[in-house]
Amino acid sequence: MIALHLDNVSVTYIAVPIFTSLSWEVHDDRCVGLVGPNGAGKSTLLRLMAGQLTSDSGYLNRKSGLTVGYLRQEPDFAAGRTLWEEAMTASPRLAAVETKLDACEQRLSDPEVYGDEATLAAVLTEQEKLLAQFTELGGPAYEGKVRSVLARMGFGDEASLSLSTDVLSGGQKKLLGLAKLLIVEPDLLLLD
Ligand SMILES: Nc1ncnc2c1ncn2[C@@H]1O[C@H](COP(=O)(O)OP(=O)(O)O)[C@@H](O)[C@H]1O
Ligand SMILES: [Mg+2]
Known part of the structure; x- marks a missing residue:
């Protein structure tokens, strides 16, 4: 079953297109690797999937009730905690x-x-x-x-x-x- 579906999504940062018309499906119970050169837009795509970013066009569908966790490339925490x-x-x-x-x-x-x-x-x-x-x-x-x-x-x-x-x-x-x-x-x- 499809857990998350991206349909023709595009993201642009300050007039620079990072990706356009991108479609992708992530299926249940799969382990998927995403490979690409630095600056290709991998983190941008993951942040989009995590709901931390919205696309300029296209659709993102999540299976009803799907919970998503995102581990940042460089996690940062509030200061002063153990x-x-x-x-x-x-x-x-x-x-x-x-x-x-x-x-x-x-x-x-x-x-x-x-x-x-x-x-x-x-x-x-x-x-x-x-x-x-x-x-x-x-x-x-x-x-x-x-x-x-x-x-x-x-x-x-x-x-x-x-x-x-x-x-x-x-x-x-x-x-x-x-x-x-x-x-x-x-x-x-x-x-x-
Ligand atoms: N918040 C932002 N504002 C403007 N440009 C950004 C921002 N985040 C990333 N970019 C640019 O978008 C491109 C893709 O970045 P990123 O998704 O981090 O690539 P990757 O994770 O594949 O190395 C890079 O050129 C980067 O400089
Ligand atoms: Mg990255």
Whole structure:
């Protein structure tokens, strides 16, 4: 089955065409290599497939619900985080639910909330919904998964986990970027 289909797409950077009328299909359960000289447009094509760029013309169709992960040629991370902290940000959806759960807990300790039956009931309902989402997104097993994926990438020891991402080598950054993708298991993995 076709996972992703590009139909006659063209991308132009500041009047310079990178590719025109390009059509391509990526099928399920395939491992595909894309080869070309520097500047040919490989990264541009992958960014288009990842949805980070839009084409000037043509169509891009993804199989319904297809999740795509893109590993940049040179991954970069927000400054000031440890390798462990960065890996824990791999699932932005889970992080968003956790932030909302924290806010709920804060509200539950507020006298204005727990002192008022209706408000308290509303916050408890909200918390219940968020906890269900947290479980659905694999929240309870998340830390364990992050730890095991990082260990597979060679970051099993505490010293590596507490390294600042600012001091990682290019190769280590790539491994961390790959780990973050493997943690969320996208259907289509684009490795630049
Ligand atoms: N953001 C951009 N703005 C302008 N030109 C760009 C941009 N990104 C890439 N290019 C140009 O597009 C061409 C293709 O780049 P790229 O897709 O990175 O090639 P590859 O990955 O095959 O080496 C190059 O000539 C590059 O300079
Ligand atoms: Mg490239």
